[in-house]
Amino acid sequence: MELSAIMKDKLNAGDNVVALHEGVLLQGWSPKAHRLLALVERNLSFGLFVFTTSRNPPQAFTDLTINFVVPIDSDFKCDIDSLSAESNSDIYINLSARNFKLFMGMDSGHETNHFFNELSRSMDLYLKNQQTLDFQWLKKYNINDIDLELGLMMNINGDNTSNNIITANMAVAENDISFPTGTQTLSSRESVIQRQMILSEEQYTNAQNFRIYIGTWNVNGQPTLSSLNDWLTCDSEPPDIYAIGFQELDLSKEAFLFNDSPREEEWLQAVTKSLNSKGNYKKVSLVRLVGMMLIVFVKNKHMDHVKNVATDTVGTGIMGKLGNKGGVAVRMDFHNTSLCFVNTHLAAHVEEYERRNQDYQNICSRMVFSNFIPPKTVKDHNQVYWFGDLNYRITEMDAISVKDLVRKNNFKNVLEADQLKQQHRAGNVFKGYKEGSINFLPTYKYDPGTNDWDSSEKNRAPAWCDRILWRGNSIKQLAYRSHPNLLISDHKPVSALFESEVRVVDLTKYRKIHEHIMKKLDKAENEYLPQVMVDNTEIIFHNVKFMEPQLKELTVANTGQVPVQFEFIKKLDDSTYCKEWLRIEPFMSFIDPGEKCDITLEVLIDKKSAYKMISGQDKLYDILVLHLDGGKDIFITVTGNYERSCFGCSLETLCYLKVPIKNIPFGKLMELENNKSNMTSDPYPVPKEVWYLVDHLYRHGLKQEHLFEHSGLRSEFVQIRNWLDNGTPDALPGSVHSVAEALLILLDSTSEPIIPYNLHATCLSAVSYYSQCKQIISQLPERSKNVFLYLCAFLQELLNHVNDNKLDVKTIASVFGEIFIRDPPRSRSDKSGHTRTSMSRKKTNFVYHFLVNDQSDLIINTSF
Amino acid sequence: MRRATDASLPTFGTMSSKASESKMSSSQYSYIFKYIIVGDMGVGKSCLLHQFTEQKFTADCPHTIGVEFGTRIIEVSGKKIKLQIWDTAGQERFRAVTRSYYRGAAGALMVYDITRRSSYNHLSSWLSDTRNLTNPGTVIYLIGNKLDMESNRDVSYEEAKQFADENGLMFLEASAKTGEYVEDAFLKTAQIIYECIQDGRLDLNAADSGVQQKILQCETNPNVEKDKSCMQC
């Protein structure tokens, strides 16, 4: 059926459709919701009808809803304005009447012209005949004005549309309230413009191709070579950007424990010398964590277009502390495109691909460039190049077949068994990343100094440990290869060359678009107020458990006419916008009219907050203030219950618990934590939880390589926690690495460390003298002393097996030093890298004494 | 019965809600006054605000979960003043959070419901918050709302008037439903603030005076320097 015929069905008899046209509500400037306009006549008087359609195109009159009816009378005004000179661009229409404003966009063309000719004719007719006209017929229509998009506009009267300057005193420091007024509007306006500029980027930038060279090499701790030309200058044309990553740059204990390395400078020199001599390069950034180093160079002539350079590092060793594995990254804006280079060294060992996947996830979530507001993560970049010793192996094929196939250049069959290819395909890792096809020999493992496969007795299948992946549009890989002539390491270097499209700003176009956006903004700012709907203002988290994150979603819908910027803001006297155990993502964002934004709230009770929950210092309760820039605030209440766990209890309390913590009432626990309980029974000398974990390690872990260096698996930690908290007759679950980590977490989650905070400084100044150290230990509270000596005795036993477990006393001392002599909470952030290094050394030395000396004199009074 | 307590106040300039004013641009007012509305939940704070800014009454107005605001431009002694009104959530559980919003208010409207004695009994606690969290110059107006429900009255005019006098508050009874005396409360508050400015009792330079003086001609040409700042984004 014709639209005008459907319309006729909708209207009362005798009312005639004169003209019909469709437009989009111009909510600010993001065209979204369609509305149908109809000019209707009865006895020479005219009315303008606004319809929403539930089906497009409408099939029957029931598909139409009347949102508004306005008489074409003296109050009716219509302004048409085309913002740009080009003839085929959009037309903007501003309709207004009593209590009614409508701002719409239509494409210019014959139909639009016709509609507006009719509209102006009806306005003329009104002027001619106004004495005799009667608009009563318009009142007979049922109007459904619960139109979210339109609702606001109808209620607007003069005052509310005028420029709104809101000084939200909250969260604005006293001296920030500046005069003259308008500063706040200006700043929000600024961010709207910025965002609009980003959205219309295509219109003021041109695509230009640049060559990006990525290199990666695990150098196995070897000293540098005099020339790296074979690797870095293998292309005749010099690239625009170099990003070069190393792993195992330095395997010394110094580097491992204190992140000090003379190798950094040596390799930087070697790399700088070996860059393509046909180009002049400047170093943009160098970042290193233990043996992982990343250097980025850009051609001199491009340096002006490199902005906002930032770096971050993530260690994924045990408890996410040690930097023996992990990643380093450099991000930058190059012209108008954001680039991120990530160099990683993922978990080793043939069968451990799950741990490698976990390391990848960890790096994704913990690599944060925090000097941006909001902070940027790896995924927030137009282009990401991710490379390094990813350590994925060949498992489903024996070494002999692999060697045989690759010798015949038959890589395809071997790659079928490549863990990275398999995990990538299964979507378990590197989602959204691509990798080029591999036409080079496996890069690991060789006998150093040769091109021969590793001849040690292990006889492992060679593998492509060293890889380069990328993510982003318009990136073309020109080459992907290894460089077998560099012989010093058991790995071969790998490199890739890309031709990547970067957006380059055209200044003339930029200015024009900028002005265009400003004009639209002026208009919108004066007309509309921000308005949102939140689907839930009371978020409840049930049965939150220690170290198990829980997520809840919240949807904020922009039901107003203008883009909304929202942000969670601080309450008076608070230093953060939410409690430490809550994470809000995003905590600030933009929403276009008609659009929604999902906000994720994540509750995680970890070692920083668990003891507060147990002792009643804090509870799962917070009120969040969601602030709309230039608008109202909405309170969101977060509540929930926390399931008690031994993690977070003091050692003192645990010693009094003879049954699993599940069976202890919360009130009793709180009394114990606050020393308000008069327990009659004798306490255990050490907590049974500590005993269970240590005993398990004693029985199954003494010969385990890298005990206390490798991180455990999250899933196993959860099982171990449940086992300790619930108490079951089954054996303690999980691998020894996970048990070891659980032990460290248990000790690290108490409110006071073994060496209480008030002895922290004394302890660090005593490290040179074993006798003083012993003195400190002998003064510790009974239970802390017991646990300390018990663990030292266990560690000594562990170190009796170094032939099997390859452990090193300094490493163990360093790991336990951080745990025993935990830094007071507030001091952690404000120490410089140097002080922190010297503190780590002291802590290591402190524990070292107790691992190499006999403690029987201290133990004498203590019986286990 | 005459509700407004201070009959000697002069009458005010006409208000500017007429359609002809709608084209008024932001630079045409001289001051911005910040108000807050506080009081127990359900006493009618949001309804008072809507009645004042939109001349309408919503019978089943939802609880305010947060802080909403409205604005209206009025005229006092020939000067245009923009009122920026913050309507707070009255529910007890939000009390700690809404305390953040008092600072910098030039006027505070403290509302109770004349048909609900408990809302009146809590006034002393609202008053101590208001006194503690605003500055000494803040004008506090006590409003007994729901005047249209005379038959259910639970707090007499005289009793509340005495409370107001003892604590040095302005006082009137009003109805957000009928609109009776609603304008008076908002406008008289502005009138007093304005007088305080005139005779120097309110220091405009104090950061939390709650008054901003509009300085005309503060528009800069936004195209000139902003180009630069945007280039880096």
Ligand SMILES: Nc1nc2c(ncn2[C@@H]2O[C@H](COP(=O)(O)OP(=O)(O)OP(=O)(O)O)[C@@H](O)[C@H]2O)c(=O)[nH]1
């Ligand atoms: N009869 C009558 N009812 C009123 C009046 N003012 C408000 N109400 C009703 O009282 C109820 C509560 O009014 P609100 O304005 O939402 O109360 P509030 O103080 O904002 O409450 P919170 O937002 O929870 O702090 C609504 O159902 C209103 O319809 C009035 O003057 N007369």
Ligand SMILES: [Mg+2]
């Ligand atoms: Mg309310």
